[in-house]
Amino acid sequence: xxxxxxxxxxxxxxxxxxxxxxxxxxxxxxxxxxxxxxxxxxxxxxxxxxxxxxxxxxxxxxxxxxxxxxxxxxxxxxxxxxxxxxxxxxxxxxxxxxxxxxxxxxxxxxxxxxxxxxxxxxxxxxxxxxxxxxxxxxxxxxxxxxxxxxxxxxx
Amino acid sequence: xxxxxxxxxxxxxxxxxxxxxxxxxxxxxxxxxxxxxxxxxxxxxxxxxxxxxxxxxxxxxxxxxxxxxxxxxxxxxxxxxxxxxxxxxxxxxxxxxxxxxxxxxxxxxxxxxxxxxxxxxxxxxxxxxxxxxxxxxxxxxxxxxxxxxxxxxxxxxxxxxxxxxxxxxxxxxxxxxxxxxxxxxxxxx
Numbered sequence: 001x002x003x004x005x006x007x008x009x010x011x012x013x014x015x016x017x018x019x020x021x022x023x024x025x026x027x028x029x030x031x032x033x034x035x036x037x038x039x040x041x042x043x044x045x046x047x048x049x050x051x052x053x054x055x056x057x058x059x060x061x062x063x064x065x066x067x068x069x070x071x072x073x074x075x076x077x078x079x080x081x082x083x084x085x086x087x088x089x090x091x092x093x094x095x096x097x098x099x100x101x102x103x104x105x106x107x108x109x110x111x112x113x114x115x116x117x118x119x120x121x122x123x124x125x126x127x128x129x130x131x132x133x134x135x136x137x138x139x140x141x142x143x144x145x146x147x148x149x150x151x152x153x154x155x
Numbered sequence: 156x157x158x159x160x161x162x163x164x165x166x167x168x169x170x171x172x173x174x175x176x177x178x179x180x181x182x183x184x185x186x187x188x189x190x191x192x193x194x195x196x197x198x199x200x201x202x203x204x205x206x207x208x209x210x211x212x213x214x215x216x217x218x219x220x221x222x223x224x225x226x227x228x229x230x231x232x233x234x235x236x237x238x239x240x241x242x243x244x245x246x247x248x249x250x251x252x253x254x255x256x257x258x259x260x261x262x263x264x265x266x267x268x269x270x271x272x273x274x275x276x277x278x279x280x281x282x283x284x285x286x287x288x289x290x291x292x293x294x295x296x297x298x299x300x301x302x303x304x305x306x307x308x309x310x311x312x313x314x315x316x317x318x319x320x321x322x323x324x325x326x327x328x329x330x331x332x333x334x335x336x337x338x339x340x341x342x343x344x
Contacts, residue, residue, distance in 0.1 A: 010215040010226040011176075019158045039158075040166045047175040050225050 006056035014050075014059055015043060021060075022067045029071040038074055042067045049130030058121040065117065065131040073133070104146070106153070110134075111146030118143045171231045177223030179232020180215075182206040185244050186339075187332045190309070192233045192240070193218050193226075198254030199236055202307045204328040221259045240309070246339065249276035251310045260306065266290065267301045271311050277340040279317045282324075303327050309336065 022042055026035035045066050053059075104112045104120075113132055117123045118139075125136040125143075132139060170176055178200055180193035189206035191214055192199070200222060205214055219226045230237070235253065242248035257265050270288045274280050282295040282302070289298065302313040308328055314336040318324040326333035337343045 008224045010212075010219040010224060012215055012227050013212065015227065019163070023158055023162075036162050036165075039162060040169055043166055044169060044173060044175065047170055047173075047225055047227075051177065051223050053224075 008050075008053050008056040009059075011047065011050055014046075014063075018060060018063050019043070022063060025064060025067050026071055029068075030074055034074060038067070038070045042070045045070065045130060045133070049126065052126045052130075054124055054126075058123060061117070061121050062123060062127055062131055065113065066133075069131060069133050104150070107146050107149060110142045111149065114139050114142035115146035115150070119147075167227060167229045168231050170227055171229045175225060176227050176229060176232060177225040178218050178221075179227055179229035180218065181228060181230040181233045181237060183233075183237050183240055185240060187309075187328070187335055190240070192236050193222075194233045194236060195222050195256045195258075197256040197258070199233075199307055199310060200256045200258070202236075202310055204308070204332070222256075236310075243309070244339070249340075253310060255307060255311070257306070263289075263294075263297065264301045264304070267298055268305065268307075268311050271302075271305075271313060271316070274312055274315045276312075277342050279315050279321075279337070279342055281319050282316055283319060285316055299325070312336075315340075315342065 019039075023035060023039050026038045026042070029035075030038055042063065046063055104115055107115060110132065114128055117128045117131060118125070123131070125139045128139040128143070129136045132142075134142075171179055174196065176195075178193050178195045180191060180201070183190045183192050183206065188204060191201065191203045191206035191211075193201040201214075201218055203214060205211075215226050239248055239251050239253060243251070257268065260268070267285065267289045270285055273288075274285070282298045283292065286292055286294040286298045291297075298316075302316050303325065305311055305313040305327060308314070314326060314333045323330055323333050323337075334343070
């Protein structure tokens with residue numbers, strides 16, 4: 001009960017809080033019609049990973065990343081050009097990630113997303129994998145090669 | 156902007172179909188007020204009178220603690236229970252045909268609730284009689300506690316359990332509801 005980290009809310013609460021914003025993001029990126037399938041896909045992906053979450057922090061950033069990823073997949077399937085980059089959502093209060101932005105902006109998209117979600121939002125690799133639609137191992141690899149790349153640049 | 160109703164509904168149905176929920180629930184309107192009805196893949200998990208309560212969040216958190224965090228309002232997940240409750244309240248059903256999920260209940264409660272399920276429609280039994288049938292004639296008071304905390308009122312008919320003198324005694328959902336249910340079943344006039 002004295003947990004410092006936010007506990008994971010029932011999915012209904014999480015869905016109620018973020019459904020509108022997810023739909024807005026998807027309509028912006030895909031248009032009204034295609035946003036509907038993507039909306040369903042986003043929350044089904046979130047459901048698949050939800051019972052493996054270890055804490056309830058930054059769920060908004062997490063679900064918006066999933067939505068962005070789903071939109072990119074939809075573009076790709078339609079053979080449309082897409083910037084590779086899951087645009088990372090602005091979060092109220094701008095967490096630590098803001099301070100990393102000038103560094104991470106230069107990373108390749110997957111590495112950037114993995115580094116920012118890991119070190120900016122403190123998500124674990126299960127969560128990052130769900131957001132990026134890859135495996136926890138791949139997420140860990142992307143984060144660590146991103147960090148290596150940053151180190152090389154800084155030193 | 157709100158999420159269009161049909162889109163919302165489609166997601167909730169898809170979540171049930173993909174079997175991704177730890178528990179699905181809905182609020183069912185009945186003559187004794189709105190009931191929150193929740194089910195897992197094992198069976199009916201919760202029937203609660205605070206369906207229209209002031210703190211739905213608390214009810215959901217309780218369900219999540221028992222079943223897991225993937226708790227979603229999903230009418231399809233409780234469609235059978237909903238239909239059977241409708242039939243019961245319209246007088247067309249005398250017994251529920253629903254698997255139950257009694258996870259989290261202590262062993263004594265499980266055996267008492269198992270005996271409770273056998274008390275027939277339209278009949279009453281005393282706390283002492285139920286205690287005896289559950290194998291412990293002296294446990295009338297403990298049986299009373301189990302009735303008070305019954306996770307599946309109406310479906311597991313704790314309203315049919317009355318005091319030794321025949322008085323209604325008490326009901327987790329309030330005495331008025333107990334009376335209503337017994338009158339519906341013709342157990343009292």
